[in-house]
Amino acid sequence: MNQIFTSKANTLMLLQKKVKNSKIEKIFHFKVKEWFENDKKLLGKISATFKTGSVVVRSSALDEDSLDSSEAGKYQSILDVNPNNKRKLKNGINSVIKSYYQKGNSVEENQILIQAQSQQIVISGVVFTKTPELGRPYYVINYEQGQSTTGVTQGLAGQVVKIFRNTPQKNIPEKWRSLIKSIKEIESIFSFNSLDIEFAINKKQEILIFQ
Numbered sequence: 420m421n422q423i424f425t426s427k428a429n430t431l432m433l434l435q436k437k438v439k440n441s442k443i444e445k446i447f448h449f450k451v452k453e454w455f456e457n458d459k460k461l462l463g464k465i466s467a468t469f470k471t472g473s474v475v476v477r478s479s480a481l482d483e484d485s486l487d488s489s490e491a492g493k494y495q496s497i498l499d500v501n502p503n504n505k506r507k508l509k510n511g512i513n514s515v516i517k518s519y520y521q522k523g524n525s526v527e528e529n530q531i532l533i534q535a536q537s538q539q540i541v542i543s544g545v546v547f548t549k550t551p552e553l554g555r556p557y558y559v560i561n562y563e564q565g566q567s568t569t570g571v572t573q574g575l576a577g578q579v580v581k582i583f584r585n586t587p588q589k590n591i592p593e594k595w596r597s598l599i600k601s602i603k604e605i606e607s608i609f610s611f612n613s614l615d616i617e618f619a620i621n622k623k624q625e626i627l628i629f630q
Contacts, residue, residue: 426479426480427479437608441627445534447468448532451516465508470502473502475500475534478496478531480519481529497514537621540565540566540619543562547614548613549613558599560581560595562578601618601626
């Protein structure tokens with residue numbers, strides 16, 4: 420099982436191929452050592468991959484996602500980066516790498532994850548598939564309303580909802596029905612039901628999975 424959670428980027432790439440009830444925004448990733456070897460080549464590839472819109476420069480360290488801990492907010496994430504502005508893009512990538520070193524993580528196998536920035540977000544947060552303290556059978560949704568996903572990237576969210584795991588789908592509040600359906604699908608993909616998953620819901624009521 421630990422082989423599945425090798426990094427945030429690898430996990431999202433796996434899910435992108437398998438999920439039907441949620442969406443994962445377009446991804447481009449590379450190793451820190453590849454950045455040091457040829458940053459200009461990678462900047463060109465990023466600009467070619469993301470022709471419109473903004474991107475998020477995200478951490479994807481080898482010590483970040485595991486069965487034991489997701490370490491949400493441990494490293495830097497840079498929002499609202501124009502992928503065609505190579506100076507800002509370069510600065511954003513260097514900021515994330517710097518955050519690795521500041522936390523004592525200088526492993527050059529660590530990755531940088533570039534992802535299309537989600538638009539028209541109405542809710543974002545984190546779902547725990549069991550209560551974090553005692554492992555009780557509830558989905559715990561920590562969330563915030565509005566366009567910003569800052570609370571998610573920093574591991575913070577203000578409001579909490581708990582839903583008993585065995586609640587029939589029709590009895591789940593409509594606001595959370597699609598989210599819980601998508602979380603159950605991810606649990607089945609991993610054959611594992613002790614996860615914490617960063618998500619957002621947009622105006623189209625699409626479920627977006629970030630981590």
